[in-house]
Amino acid sequence: MNMTIDQRGTSRVAIIEGDGVVIGSVQEALDLMADASYNGDAHKLLLDKANVAEDFFELRTKLAGDILQKFTNYGVKIAIVGDFGGYDSKSLRDFIYECNQGKRFFFLADRAEALDALHAAD
Numbered sequence: 515m516n517m518t519i520d521q522r523g524t525s526r527v528a529i530i531e532g533d534g535v536v537i538g539s540v541q542e543a544l545d546l547m548a549d550a551s552y553n554g555d556a557h558k559l560l561l562d563k564a565n566v567a568e569d570f571f572e573l574r575t576k577l578a579g580d581i582l583q584k585f586t587n588y589g590v591k592i593a594i595v596g597d598f599g600g601y602d603s604k605s606l607r608d609f610i611y612e613c614n615q616g617k618r619f620f621f622l623a624d625r626a627e628a629l630d631a632l633h634a635a636d
Contacts, residue, residue: 519554525633528556529625530565538567543581547590557589558632560625563596571598573605582619591635593620593628 515532528550530536537543550556569575585592598610598621613619617635622628 517550517554519556520560520629520633522633525558525636526554526556527558527560527629527632528554530559530561532565534565535567536561536565537570537581540577540580540584543584547585547588550590558591558593558635560593560595560628560632563594563598566594571601571603571606573603573609578609586618591618591620591632593622593632595622595625595628597623 515530515536518529518531520527520529530546530550537546546559550559567577569577570581571578573579582592598606601607610621613621620628620631620635622631
């Protein structure tokens with residue numbers, strides 16, 4: 515896993531890049547938040563959809579809810595970048611839509627748009 519920091523003013527976003535799944539469990543999400551905070555002084559994360567376990571996108575597993583609750587508890591914002599159009603679940607589409615209306619969690623198609631959303635979310 516590689517972490518780079520994108521900074522605009524005082525806003526710092528940790529861009530996480532890696533091969534394979536980086537967040538596959540609640541503990542891995544907690545470890546990633548701690549790493550970004552400690553090593554990057556960042557409380558905003560951006561990562562690719564490919565770095566998130568597929569179970570996250572199956573809402574019945576409750577993995578998304580459990581992980582995003584930890585992000586909320588620790589005041590960390592996240593953007594996941596990728597193509598989410600391939601999912602048939604109306605519940606997931608609704609979930610993504612609702613997240614994108616807020617200021618904490620974003621599911622966006624491109625990195626520039628995700629960085630803009632994260633930097634604006636203070």
